Amino acid sequence: MFIGGYCGYNTHNMDCDIIYRPNGSANYLFLLILKPMIFVINEVEIVANPGACILYTPGFGQKYQAVKEFYNSFIHFDTDENFLAQYSFPVNTLFYPYNTDDINWYIKRIHKEYLIKSTHYQMQIHTLIIQLFIHIDCDCINNIQEPDGDTLLNSAFQSLRLQMLTYCEEDWPIKRICEIVNLEKSQVYFYYKLYFNKTPKGELIDARIDKAKYLLTNEALQINQVAHASGFSDIYHFSRCFKKICGCSPSKFVVKFRNRKS
Numbered sequence: 001m002f003i004g005g006y007c008g009y010n011t012h013n014m015d016c017d018i019i020y021r022p023n024g025s026a027n028y029l030f031l032l033i034l035k036p037m038i039f040v041i042n043e044v045e046i047v048a049n050p051g052a053c054i055l056y057t058p059g060f061g062q063k064y065q066a067v068k069e070f071y072n073s074f075i076h077f078d079t080d081e082n083f084l085a086q087y088s089f090p091v092n093t094l095f096y097p098y099n100t101d102d103i104n105w106y107i108k109r110i111h112k113e114y115l116i117k118s119t120h121y122q123m124q125i126h127t128l129i130i131q132l133f134i135h136i137d138c139d140c141i142n143n144i145q146e147p148d149g150d151t152l153l154n155s156a157f158q159s160l161r162l163q164m165l166t167y168c169e170e171d172w173p174i175k176r177i178c179e180i181v182n183l184e185k186s187q188v189y190f191y192y193k194l195y196f197n198k199t200p201k202g203e204l205i206d207a208r209i210d211k212a213k214y215l216l217t218n219e220a221l222q223i224n225q226v227a228h229a230s231g232f233s234d235i236y237h238f239s240r241c242f243k244k245i246c247g248c249s250p251s252k253f254v255v256k257f258r259n260r261k262s
C-alpha cells in the first residue's frame with residue numbers, strides 16, 4: 001500500500017533555492033519539475049527542463065537547485081519495495097513523461113487529501129498514487145516507442161485509436177484511417193503496430209467482440225442483431241471471429257451466461 005506523506009502542489013521556494021539531502025530521505029520522493037533545475041545525480045550535474053520527473057528511493061542522495069525560479073510539485077510516500085516494482089519507469093534518474101498536466105492534476109488531488117484529511121483520506125491517497133503511477137508508466141512506455149520524438153504523430157494515433165475503439169461498430173476502411181492521420185497505407189500500418197503492438201484491423205475486431213459479449217447478455221437481442229450492432233455485417237464472419245477469440249460460438253456463450261444466472 002502507498003502511505004502518503006508530506007507533499008506540495010506548484011510549490012514556490014525562493015529563487016535559486018537548493019535542496020541538499022546527502023543521505024536522502026527516509027521515504028520515497030516523487031518530483032515533477034515545473035521550472036528549469038540543476039540536479040546532481042551520482043556526481044553528475046544535469047539540467048532538468050520543465051516536465052521532467054524523478055523518483056528518489058529512500059536513502060539515495062538528493063541535490064537539486066533552481067536555475068532561477070523554484071517551482072515543483074512533489075509527494076513523499078512510503079510503500080513496500082515489491083509493490084513499487086510492478087512499475088517500469090526508472091528510479092533515481094530524470095525522465096520525461098508525455099503528459100505532465102495530468103501528472104500535476106493527480107498531485108493536486110493527493111495534496112488536497114493530505115491537507116484536509118477527510119474520511120478514508122489515506123485510502124484516497126493510495127488510490128490516487130496508483131492512478132498517477134499507472135499514468136506515468138503508460139506515458140513512459142509510449143515515449144520509448146515513439147519514433148524521433150514526434151509527439152504530434154503519437155498524439156494523432158492516440159486520438160485515432162480512441163475514436164476507432166469508441167465507435168467500433170462503424171465502418172473503418174483503411175482509406176478513412178489514412179485520411180484521419182494524413183499518412184499513406186504502409187505508414188499507417190507501420191506506426192500503428194509500433195505504437196500499440198497490434199494492427200488496426202486486429203484491434204478493431206477485439207473491440208467489436210468485447211461489445212458483442214456485452215450485448216449478448218441482453219436477452220432481448222437476437223444473435224444476428226448483436227452481430228450487426230457490433231459492426232459485423234456478415235453473421236458467419238462474426239461467428240468465426242467470436243469462436244476464435246472466445247473459444248466458443250455466440251450461441252454457446254449465451255447458454256453459459258444464462259446457466260451462470262440460474
